[in-house]
Amino acid sequence: MNSNEGLCTPVEASQILGVTTHTLAVWRCEKRYNLPYVKVGRLVRYRRSDISAFIERSLQAEPVSPCAFQA
Numbered sequence: 001m002n003s004n005e006g007l008c009t010p011v012e013a014s015q016i017l018g019v020t021t022h023t024l025a026v027w028r029c030e031k032r033y034n035l036p037y038v039k040v041g042r043l044v045r046y047r048r049s050d051i052s053a054f055i056e057r058s059l060q061a062e063p064v065s066p067c068a069f070q071a
Contacts, residue, residue: 007038007045016051 010021017024027033028044035054038045 006048008048008051010044010046013046013051017055 036050
């Protein structure tokens with residue numbers, strides 16, 4: 001098993017999330033969002049499972065219009 005299996009670079013994570021790598025750096029620095037990361041020396045990596053969990057936590061449900069239930 002590869003020890004890096006399931007890890008993304010900041011470039012890969014930014015593509016998945018649709019933000020820039022600079023935005024990810026700001027989030028890490030300011031602890032703005034709860035998106036865990038792994039740091040070894042100067043290398044930053046994100047676990048794919050943490051990215052998926054972050055997306056799930058960020059889902060916003062649209063309110064259902066009462067008209068949708070009328071026949």
